[in-house]
Amino acid sequence: MSAMLSIAGLWKSFAGFVATRDVALDLKAGEVHAVIGPNGAGKTTFFNLITGHLRPDKGAVSFEGRDLVGLPPQKIVRLGIARSFQRINIYPRLTVFENVQVALIAHEGQQWNLFRPGRSLHREATAELLELVGLAAEAAETAGELSYGKQKQLELAIALASQPRLLLLDEPTAGMSPQETAATIASVRDIVKARGLTLLFTEHDMAVVFGIAERISVLHHGEIIASGEPDAVRNDPEVKRVYLGEGGGHG
Amino acid sequence: MPQRRYLVASAIVVLLLALLPLAGSRYAVDLATEVLIYALFALSLNVIIGFTGNISFGHAAYFAIGGYACAILLTTYNWPLLFALPAAVVLAGLVAAVVGYFCVRLTQIYFAMLTLAFAMLVWGVAFKWKEVTGGDDGFTGIKLPEMLAHHVRFFYFTLAVVAAGVAALWVICHSAFGLTLVAVRENAVRAGFIGIDTRRMRWAAFTVAGTFGGLAGALFGMYHRGMYIENAYWTESANVLIMVLLGGIYSFVGPIFGAAALHLLQTFTNQYTPYWPTVLGLILLVIVLVLPDGLIGLAARFKARRGKT
Numbered sequence: 061m062s063a064m065l066s067i068a069g070l071w072k073s074f075a076g077f078v079a080t081r082d083v084a085l086d087l088k089a090g091e092v093h094a095v096i097g098p099n100g101a102g103k104t105t106f107f108n109l110i111t112g113h114l115r116p117d118k119g120a121v122s123f124e125g126r127d128l129v130g131l132p133p134q135k136i137v138r139l140g141i142a143r144s145f146q147r148i149n150i151y152p153r154l155t156v157f158e159n160v161q162v163a164l165i166a167h168e169g170q171q172w173n174l175f176r177p178g179r180s181l182h183r184e185a186t187a188e189l190l191e192l193v194g195l196a197a198e199a200a201e202t203a204g205e206l207s208y209g210k211q212k213q214l215e216l217a218i219a220l221a222s223q224p225r226l227l228l229l230d231e232p233t234a235g236m237s238p239q240e241t242a243a244t245i246a247s248v249r250d251i252v253k254a255r256g257l258t259l260l261f262t263e264h265d266m267a268v269v270f271g272i273a274e275r276i277s278v279l280h281h282g283e284i285i286a287s288g289e290p291d292a293v294r295n296d297p298e299v300k301r302v303y304l305g306e307g308g309g310h311g
Numbered sequence: 312m313p314q315r316r317y318l319v320a321s322a323i324v325v326l327l328l329a330l331l332p333l334a335g336s337r338y339a340v341d342l343a344t345e346v347l348i349y350a351l352f353a354l355s356l357n358v359i360i361g362f363t364g365n366i367s368f369g370h371a372a373y374f375a376i377g378g379y380a381c382a383i384l385l386t387t388y389n390w391p392l393l394f395a396l397p398a399a400v401v402l403a404g405l406v407a408a409v410v411g412y413f414c415v416r417l418t419q420i421y422f423a424m425l426t427l428a429f430a431m432l433v434w435g436v437a438f439k440w441k442e443v444t445g446g447d448d449g450f451t452g453i454k455l456p457e458m459l460a461h462h463v464r465f466f467y468f469t470l471a472v473v474a475a476g477v478a479a480l481w482v483i484c485h486s487a488f489g490l491t492l493v494a495v496r497e498n499a500v501r502a503g504f505i506g507i508d509t510r511r512m513r514w515a516a517f518t519v520a521g522t523f524g525g526l527a528g529a530l531f532g533m534y535h536r537g538m539y540i541e542n543a544y545w546t547e548s549a550n551v552l553i554m555v556l557l558g559g560i561y562s563f564v565g566p567i568f569g570a571a572a573l574h575l576l577q578t579f580t581n582q583y584t585p586y587w588p589t590v591l592g593l594i595l596l597v598i599v600l601v602l603p604d605g606l607i608g609l610a611a612r613f614k615a616r617r618g619k620t
Binding site: 111113132133134137138142143145149150151152153154158161162163165166167170171172173174175176177178179181218221222 | 314482483485486487488489490491493494497498500501502503504505506507508509512515561
């Protein structure tokens with residue numbers, strides 16, 4: 061069985077600095093896969109290469125057999141890959157409700173409808189998604205005024221609104237309190253299971269990673285130095301040396 | 312239902328305006344005609360500014376194209392208004408589509424400079440193509456249909472066309488398209504990652520803006536019985552830009568208030584002093600320093616304060 065997402069020989073450098081070095085990764089449908097690594101290891105660059113935000117210098121990325129290299133983000137989303145961002149990336153002046161509603165409008169291809177009132181569309185689906193990520197009470201608030209943790213939740217709802225089969229979450233709990241982290245991770249796990257999604261995420265909190273990941277890849281200086289099941293990765297001497305040993309269990 | 316409230320409010324405004332000629336003042340009717348035209352012009356520009364977040368310094372180009380095209384078709388080619396007006400509007404929209412195709416590749420100041428450059432080209436054409444446009448003498452003696460010759464009739468015609476134009480823009484700005492545009496304005500990167508081709512959206516917005524700008528220009532030319540190269544000049548683009556900023560870019564109706572306030576202020580100032588540019592400078596200063604959201608933003612702030620106490 062071929063992989064859902066298949067990455068081979070991926071390279072990217074910025075002005076001589078190699079951010080991604082010959083990265084290869086295969087992701088099976090339904091897998092929960094974590095990419096870990098110290099700050100600056102190239103995790104976000106890696107995500108940007110997959111989702112079309114950056115174009116790789118070399119290498120192949122294919123999703124369900126389709127080549128993604130060179131496609132713009134809006135095309136890749138429509139193939140079934142949605143993502144969230146490490147840094148908050150929402151529409152600050154829109155309401156929480158509209159933030160999700162627009163994503164549903166885009167998913168249905170209704171952005172070219174000049175006549176149907178935008179606010180009347182997908183009200184139920186929007187409400188359901190907000191309920192799912194625990195933002196039902198904040199629906200009418202201006203998104204830019206939410207707390208940091210809630211904006212992260214909103215990011216998740218926006219990504220889910222694109223009805224992805226593969227979900228990429230870039231540090232979904234960055235900047236959250238331990239309580240928020242635990243709640244977020246529990247909800248992500250439930251959503252992924254309930255919707256049968258494939259999840260690729262980056263994370264710096266080791267407890268989170270070993271709690272939900274089925275497989276882990278370790279990025280270091282743009283290179284994958286280990287990839288496999290959590291126990292194997294945890295005991296990998298190279299990983300211990302560069303990462304787990306240095307930073308301890310809490311990034 | 313707020314939707315219904317807006318509808319009732321607009322109906323009342325249109326009705327009150329329709330009663331204006333009963334006051335018997337030619338001056339008031341003419342002034343109202345001018346304000347209506349500028350309101351539509353400003354509203355069309357705000358599709359670019361308020362809904363895509365880019366500033367155009369060249370919106371007078373489409374105003375002028377609409378105005379000149381309608382004037383030339385009516386007068387040189389003797390077309391009936393029923394065809395000349397739509398043709399002029401379509402032409403303005405087409406030119407906006409062509410220009411917009413290039414402009415939306417850029418954003419911010421580069422976008423603004425490119426819109427300005429294209430507008431100067433349009434001005435250049437109006438200036439140099441003397442046998443068609445009249446060059447710097449202007450295109451005068453526009454033939455209007457008999458039934459619109461009287462100023463009150465023309466006022467009602469303008470009122471009807473502007474009301475229809477504003478209604479159409481309202482529908483477009485509040486549609487799924489309009490809401491998506493606001494998302495693009497707020498965060499183009501995120502909009503790309505929900506599957507939006509942000510450049511094409513901005514292109515469409517640019518075309519819509521040019522189309523309605525052309526409609527305002529056509530009315531303007533007919534009202535003045537002439538089009539002049541100044542109508543395509545960058546000062547005209549700046550004027551409508553100030554109207555939009557004065558009214559407030561984040562509200563649909565803002566530019567209408569901005570257009571009315573600026574045009575009335577200019578008219579009255581000119582009666583007392585020749586120093587309108589000085590007054591305009593002061594207005595700009597006030598907008599930049601204390602009214603970043605325009606008159607509408609000011610009204611909202613007052614409302615919020617009253618709500619608290």
